[in-house]
Amino acid sequence: MKEESLLFKSNLSGLKAALSKNPSSVIKIVKKSGLRGRGGAGFPTGLKWELCAKAKGEHLVLCNADEGEPGTFKDKLIITKAALNLIEGIIIACHAIKAKNALIYLRGEYSYLIPTLKKAIRKTEPFLKKKKISIGIILGQGAYICGDETAILNSIEGKRPEPRKKPPYPAIHGLYGKPTLINNVETLAMIPLIFLKKFDATKRLCSFSGDLKNAGVFEIREGKQIGKLVEKAEPIGIPKALCFGASGGIIPYDPCMPLTEKNIRDRGAWLGACSIIVINHAHSIVELCESIQKFFVHESCGYCAPCREGNERILEILKRISHSEGTMHDLKELEELCDFVSKASFCALGKSAPLHVITALRHFKEEFVRRCR
Numbered sequence: 001m002k003e004e005s006l007l008f009k010s011n012l013s014g015l016k017a018a019l020s021k022n023p024s025s026v027i028k029i030v031k032k033s034g035l036r037g038r039g040g041a042g043f044p045t046g047l048k049w050e051l052c053a054k055a056k057g058e059h060l061v062l063c064n065a066d067e068g069e070p071g072t073f074k075d076k077l078i079i080t081k082a083a084l085n086l087i088e089g090i091i092i093a094c095h096a097i098k099a100k101n102a103l104i105y106l107r108g109e110y111s112y113l114i115p116t117l118k119k120a121i122r123k124t125e126p127f128l129k130k131k132k133i134s135i136g137i138i139l140g141q142g143a144y145i146c147g148d149e150t151a152i153l154n155s156i157e158g159k160r161p162e163p164r165k166k167p168p169y170p171a172i173h174g175l176y177g178k179p180t181l182i183n184n185v186e187t188l189a190m191i192p193l194i195f196l197k198k199f200d201a202t203k204r205l206c207s208f209s210g211d212l213k214n215a216g217v218f219e220i221r222e223g224k225q226i227g228k229l230v231e232k233a234e235p236i237g238i239p240k241a242l243c244f245g246a247s248g249g250i251i252p253y254d255p256c257m258p259l260t261e262k263n264i265r266d267r268g269a270w271l272g273a274c275s276i277i278v279i280n281h282a283h284s285i286v287e288l289c290e291s292i293q294k295f296f297v298h299e300s301c302g303y304c305a306p307c308r309e310g311n312e313r314i315l316e317i318l319k320r321i322s323h324s325e326g327t328m329h330d331l332k333e334l335e336e337l338c339d340f341v342s343k344a345s346f347c348a349l350g351k352s353a354p355l356h357v358i359t360a361l362r363h364f365k366e367e368f369v370r371r372c373r
């Protein structure tokens with residue numbers, strides 16, 4: 001992390017402060033903090049806690065540590081350097097919704113972080129014993145779709161990791177039918193800071209990668225000019241575009257643009273899990289789209305036809321255009337297919353899969369036209 005972060009300074013005082021309050025007060029404080037989910041969807045955290053706490057049955061907490069979005073590695077850094085904050089957040093969540101069991105669903109490739117998590121869990125043992133809470137760790141099976149909050153449930157239950165129809169939402173009917181509070185790593189790690197009165201909703205962690213000398217995780221403040229952030233990461237060559245992970249879309253690089261969700265949305269993209277991949281002028285946007293599309297074809301779970309078949313067809317057309325074998329008719333079909341897949345797919349993966357092509361065609365269409373006959 002390139003800027004000094006409060007996350008590195010845990011001494012369990014946030015946890016102590018939260019546990020001294022009753023569960024409903026804890027939920028009220030989290031609601032008031034303005035914290036929203038940092039995994040991508042941005043749902044208000046306190047509201048999710050409240051909905052789950054009100055549901056009938058044995059409550060569970062599930063930490064989604066299946067960080068699989070290309071270009072995203074902030075959760076890995078949090079677990080590596082601030083695992084104690086995460087465990088504190090999990091215990092506070094258990095206290096708030098009266099859960100006795102919590103699980104961390106850890107990305108399979110992060111298995112080497114299990115000892116770090118276990119060490120942090122051991123440090124909180126007196127609190128766990130007092131509240132009779134147990135925290136387990138389960139390794140993900142290596143599919144991008146397991147980051148979906150319902151596919152993760154099927155994965156843990158030993159079923160094919162396909163998304164479930166919503167509603168019912170996991171907060172009401174989740175793991176084994178029990179009310180399950182699912183929060184991402186960064187979201188939970190922020191919780192102790194709220195009780196130390198040090199949480200700032202305008203700050204978040206952002207993974208910067210791509211054509212940069214100094215790629216890494218930065219603590220950024222909403223509204224800061226993107227050019228200032230990219231300069232800090234030392235661009236290689238002249239930046240041309242920003243790509244928000246695989247699913248967030250591609251927009252032209254404008255150094256004066258303040259980094260806000262609204263500014264990114266106005267350009268047709270979305271910030272999601274806050275991964276920014278800087279693309280310089282040496283790269284072709286068509287080839288970038290082809291590469292991202294290969295990822296989605298590989299990661300589609302295959303459950304619904306629009307995503308399973310549509311993404312294959314999109315890739316075929318992109319390959320033709322990329323090899324200068326496409327036509328203007330292909331380009332039209334590409335636009336129609338992307339529109340169809342984004343509207344007809346069953347879950348967020350399929351709905352967001354064509355966004356990189358949709359935004360590339362909006363902002364960089366001449367690069368596609370140049371390669372068409």
Ligand code: SF4
Pocket residue numbers: 145162163299300301302303304305307308345346347348349350351
């Ligand atoms: S949209 Fe894609 S990932 Fe989602 S259910 Fe359909 S096939 Fe699976």
